Amino acid sequence: MAQRKITILVGRGKKLNKEGEKIMTSPEECEALRKAFTGPHGVEEKSMLEILVKWNRADLTAFRKKSPDIFSDDECCFEKWDSSHMKFLQNEFLRFQRAVIQRTMHPWERDALLVRKSLEEKPPLYNLLIELACTRTSDEFLGARKAFQCLYSESVEEFVAVRVDGFQRSLLVALVSTYRYEGMRIDEAAIKLECQKLGRAIKTDQNNEIEKDDEVLRILTTRSKHHLKTIHKCYKEAYDSNLEEDLDGIQILRDTVNCLCAPPIYFSKILNTAMSVCPTEQEIEALTRVIVTRTDVDMKDIAAEFNREYGAPLIERIEAAALGNYRDFLVALVKRGMAN
Amino acid sequence: MATLLAPEDFSPGEDAMALNKAFEGWGTDEKNIIWILGHRNADQRKQIRLAYQEIYLEDLIKKLKYELSGDLERAVCHWILDPVEREAVLAYESIIRNYRPDYRVILETALMKSAEELLTVKRTYQFLYKRSLEEDVASHTSGDMRKFLVAVVSVYRYEGEEIEEEVAHSEANILGDEIQGGGGCGGGGALNGAEEIIRILSTRSRPQLLATFNYYKRIHGTSITKSLDGDPADEFSAALRAAIQCIKNPKRYLQKVVHNSINRLGTEEDALSRVIVTRAEKDLKEMKDVYLKKNGRSLEDAVASETTGDYKAFLLTLLGNQDYF
Numbered sequence A: 001m002a003q004r005k006i007t008i009l010v011g012r013g014k015k016l017n018k019e020g021e022k023i024m025t026s027p028e029e030c031e032a033l034r035k036a037f038t039g040p041h042g043v044e045e046k047s048m049l050e051i052l053v054k055w056n057r058a059d060l061t062a063f064r065k066k067s068p069d070i071f072s073d074d075e076c077c078f079e080k081w082d083s084s085h086m087k088f089l090q091n092e093f094l095r096f097q098r099a100v101i102q103r104t105m106h107p108w109e110r111d112a113l114l115v116r117k118s119l120e121e122k123p124p125l126y127n128l129l130i131e132l133a134c135t136r137t138s139d140e141f142l143g144a145r146k147a148f149q150c151l152y153s154e155s156v157e158e159f160v161a162v163r164v165d166g167f168q169r170s171l172l173v174a175l176v177s178t179y180r181y182e183g184m185r186i187d188e189a190a191i192k193l194e195c196q197k198l199g200r201a202i203k204t205d206q207n208n209e210i211e212k213d214d215e216v217l218r219i220l221t222t223r224s225k226h227h228l229k230t231i232h233k234c235y236k237e238a239y240d241s242n243l244e245e246d247l248d249g250i251q252i253l254r255d256t257v258n259c260l261c262a263p264p265i266y267f268s269k270i271l272n273t274a275m276s277v278c279p280t281e282q283e284i285e286a287l288t289r290v291i292v293t294r295t296d297v298d299m300k301d302i303a304a305e306f307n308r309e310y311g312a313p314l315i316e317r318i319e320a321a322a323l324g325n326y327r328d329f330l331v332a333l334v335k336r337g338m339a340n
Numbered sequence B: 001m002a003t004l005l006a007p008e009d010f011s012p013g014e015d016a017m018a019l020n021k022a023f024e025g026w027g028t029d030e031k032n033i034i035w036i037l038g039h040r041n042a043d044q045r046k047q048i049r050l051a052y053q054e055i056y057l058e059d060l061i062k063k064l065k066y067e068l069s070g071d072l073e074r075a076v077c078h079w080i081l082d083p084v085e086r087e088a089v090l091a092y093e094s095i096i097r098n099y100r101p102d103y104r105v106i107l108e109t110a111l112m113k114s115a116e117e118l119l120t121v122k123r124t125y126q127f128l129y130k131r132s133l134e135e136d137v138a139s140h141t142s143g144d145m146r147k148f149l150v151a152v153v154s155v156y157r158y159e160g161e162e163i164e165e166e167v168a169h170s171e172a173n174i175l176g177d178e179i180q181g182g183g184g185c186g187g188g189g190a191l192n193g194a195e196e197i198i199r200i201l202s203t204r205s206r207p208q209l210l211a212t213f214n215y216y217k218r219i220h221g222t223s224i225t226k227s228l229d230g231d232p233a234d235e236f237s238a239a240l241r242a243a244i245q246c247i248k249n250p251k252r253y254l255q256k257v258v259h260n261s262i263n264r265l266g267t268e269e270d271a272l273s274r275v276i277v278t279r280a281e282k283d284l285k286e287m288k289d290v291y292l293k294k295n296g297r298s299l300e301d302a303v304a305s306e307t308t309g310d311y312k313a314f315l316l317t318l319l320g321n322q323d324y325f
Helices: A027-038 A045-054 A057-065 A083-104 A107-120 A126-135 A138-152 A156-163 A166-177 A188-203 A214-222 A225-239 A251-261 A263-274 A281-294 A299-310 A314-321 A324-339 B012-023 B030-037 B042-056 B060-067 B070-079 B083-096 B103-111 B115-129 B133-139 B143-154 B165-180 B195-203 B206-220 B235-248 B250-263 B269-279 B284-295 B299-306 B309-318
Strands: none
Touching: A027 A045, A045 A324, A083 A281, A083 A324, A107 A126, A107 A138, A107 A156, A107 A281, A126 A138, A126 A166, A126 A251, A126 A263, A138 A156, A156 A166, A156 B195, A166 A214, A166 A251, A166 B143, A166 B195, A188 A214, A188 A225, A214 A225, A214 A251, A214 B133, A214 B143, A225 A251, A251 A263, A263 A281, A263 A299, A263 A314, A281 A299, A281 A324, A299 A314, A299 A324, A314 A324, B012 B030, B012 B042, B012 B060, B030 B042, B030 B070, B030 B309, B042 B060, B060 B070, B070 B083, B070 B269, B070 B309, B083 B103, B083 B115, B083 B133, B083 B269, B103 B115, B103 B143, B103 B235, B103 B250, B103 B269, B115 B133, B133 B143, B143 B195, B143 B235, B165 B195, B165 B206, B195 B206, B195 B235, B206 B235, B235 B250, B250 B269, B250 B284, B250 B299, B269 B284, B269 B309, B284 B299, B299 B309
């Protein structure tokens, strides 16, 4: 005997589906679960837990039917989960895990793994390598180099030199090899001279070939950070523009100058990109990396610069962009860094 | 093994007073200074410096610089330094003092020690001169020489024993292309660019490089240093050769430095002093054996016949010669 299945209204706001089960989903809950599934900065564990426990099978079916971008029943007789979205979601679940591992790991091991990653990715992440070599102190990066040898049985120098060609090799190998003087003593005469050399090289550069200039390379890859910051100031006074802006044509030179002379500017830029409209996975991961690696170093300066440049407090932006445990972890680390 | 002969029993205070006595009066008693300092190891010399400072409120080195002169003064003032400090000072002087840095000193500093030892020298250099060794080498050199020397001085080489045979083989070929591609086989031609030579020599570990040099000889039928033999005025090729020799066999390399310096005395006392002073507490004995084998006469005989006066006496003392006094 065929049963006639009817949809009846039962009570206020409660429906029955064709099988006679109650549907309890509210539009708000649907929206909350969709947000939790969409990322791109983690997952909202709390709402997932509450909603998924509360809903029955009918609710879940209704949710799946209402989310055609995640589940499609075109080809099958059920709402099939789109496989690329499943992969995406798995990645989002792991974001908090990756943040925890990075935070707990020894900084040398962490940086050694990042060095490895920077050139094993396709396309290679030169800016990540530059960030590691230039924003760590000489001894911190030396530690990373030792850890690299321990992990991979080869030196960072060998690893980079073999994977990079041309002028990029000259720059990157020099940046990862140098053991910069970290003190405050500077040579005023040398600074003036080198400021002029940079200015001349930039102004006479016709074909964006400044990267082949040996003197530019020498200055950027051997001078101490204090020396370079003073050159940066001198350059601004002499030419009324910022050195890194004038090097705009060559991204890796620009990144080098930013990382050496003004890390908070460099870092706040990456953070902004990570939380912008359509970041790549690499750009998103930078959010974790920057917060975790800088909380004990210069988070206060980065947050101040971020606020100044983008008109919103860093914590607010993270709270709006990230989800769940991942969000809470990052916000706590930023707060901690600002209190130091 | 060391050639230095130093007594176990000594009194830094007595030595300091004896040195001060040697400074007194019109002249300077060089013989006594040589007798004392030439028979003290690094630790003992450090204690003497401290004792002298305490008793006479003066820096012993400054005093020696004032009282001695010429080759003897330079040798003794280097000798009295702590070994790590000495390496930093020698590197600094080689860069700053001459119109062009002596690449041999830079290479010896960088290639004849472990990665940690080189790091300690670089830290000492920064402490003494408030700049890094890299920036000073870079700002006083240019072109390929700069790229090479800065790279060699910066690297923190991997010290494991593993060798990748495939890599050694392929890099032997790469080296061959760069060396011989310029002017035909057997050397004599200019290098066909130097990017890969610099990369390989300045980043690979020592065991890996030795394997590469072996493959080179097998593939090209001649040693890599012979291939680089060419115009003696080509300093860069000479530097590459020196680096390779240093990596292959440091004692033989130093022996050659000494041999050349003895033949060119009048211009090369610094090199002779440098080698004897820096190795007297390390492996000068083995070097003496190599010298004798290669040159048919002992290093002491060579030094005795080619140098004179108190400078000679000092070098012979460091060589372990007791007869001279």
